[in-house]
Amino acid sequence: MPRALSIDGIKNVVSAFAAAARRACEAGFRVIEIHAAHGYLIHEFLSPFSNQRTDAYGDSFQNRTRILREVVGAVRGSWPERAPLFVRISATDWVEGGWDIQQSVELARQLKELGADLIDCSSGGNVAHATIPVGAGYQTQFAEQIRREANILTGAVGMITSPVQAEHILVTGQADAVIIAREFLRDPYWPLRAAGELGQPISWPVQYLRAAPEGSQARVPIDLKNLESCFEEQHAIPERRPSIHAGDRPAQRG
Numbered sequence: 001m002p003r004a005l006s007i008d009g010i011k012n013v014v015s016a017f018a019a020a021a022r023r024a025c026e027a028g029f030r031v032i033e034i035h036a037a038h039g040y041l042i043h044e045f046l047s048p049f050s051n052q053r054t055d056a057y058g059d060s061f062q063n064r065t066r067i068l069r070e071v072v073g074a075v076r077g078s079w080p081e082r083a084p085l086f087v088r089i090s091a092t093d094w095v096e097g098g099w100d101i102q103q104s105v106e107l108a109r110q111l112k113e114l115g116a117d118l119i120d121c122s123s124g125g126n127v128a129h130a131t132i133p134v135g136a137g138y139q140t141q142f143a144e145q146i147r148r149e150a151n152i153l154t155g156a157v158g159m160i161t162s163p164v165q166a167e168h169i170l171v172t173g174q175a176d177a178v179i180i181a182r183e184f185l186r187d188p189y190w191p192l193r194a195a196g197e198l199g200q201p202i203s204w205p206v207q208y209l210r211a212a213p214e215g216s217q218a219r220v221p222i223d224l225k226n227l228e229s230c231f232e233e234q235h236a237i238p239e240r241r242p243s244i245h246a247g248d249r250p251a252q253r254g
Contacts, residue, residue, distance in 0.1 A: 004053055010067055013041070018074035025079060032079060033086035034071060038125030042068050043090055046107075047099040047126050065107055069114060076115035086155070087111055088120035091142035094130040101142055108150035118153040119146055120179060135159060143175040155179045163194035 005013070017034065024032050036042035044050040045067045051058050057066050072087060079085055091104040108119045121143040124132050132138075139158040147154040156175035160166055166178040183190055195202035196213075203219040204212040 007055070007057075010057060010070075014067070014070045014074050017071045018078040021075045021078040025083070031084045031086065032075070033088055033120060034068075034075060035088050036068050036071075037088045037090040037120075037122045039090075040125075042071065043099075043126050046089075046103075047093055049093060049095070049098045049127055061103060061106070065103075065110070068107070069110060072111050072114045072116055081115075084117045085115060086118045086120050087116045088122055090123045090125055091121050091139070091146065092123050093127045094124050094132050095127045098127060101145060104142065105146055105149045108146045108152050108154075112150060112152045116152070118155055118177065119143075119150070120155040120157060121146055121175075122157050136161070137165060137169065140169055140174050143169075144173070147173075147175060153177070157181075163190075163197045166194070167198055 021032060034042075036046065039050075045057060046064055048064065051064050053059065053063075055063075057063055068087075072085070076085060089104055089107065090099065091101050093099045104119075104121075108116075111119070121139055123139050123142060124130055136159050137156070140156040140160075143154040143156040146152065153176040155177040156169050157179040160169065160178055160180055161183050166180070169175050169178055180190065187193065192202060194200075201217065203217045206218045209216060209218055
């Protein structure tokens, strides 16, 4: 049977998120996202359907959202200030009396104050009997409302499959980013197809130029030194240690 996390357990979870952010930074990641959607642990705290606690982490909106606020605050403190921090939420449980879009808007306002840069707006995943009206761009409405009412960048996700559809979402101000996953599994070259359909130039890795359309430009490598200096300014990357390779041996004592 599931059992409620102890307060110490909650503190450990928050600390683990912060530690993971530090490892991600040291490993070279430049964007991270906190997953607080789809019925996973943090979403279980947010939704009144799964959160039956009566302590400081249950019952009221402020209590149910407390763990996510603490996680965002801890991660932001362990992640460079100028590096993007996304938070994925389920904007609604799709069931009356559960987590809903109004609570999501208020949560987004509070997360922005804590340093979140973008809300990735998904939905559902916490209530088995929910009736979800799945269809083309069916969750984009949440990205648009949160963007407008919470004044924070949002990402639209879910059943976004065509370049024209994605472009429409952006140019009409429904979201600031389009986040695509399954369509890349179906079509790994989706960005190339999108560029062609929308008449936009796109650079190619130099190794692929022979297969590129005539006039295509070679991709310019990222200046990693300049990128790294941005992170070092935030004092979030520890001094690099010399790497030891398989052929290296420590000095032997005589």
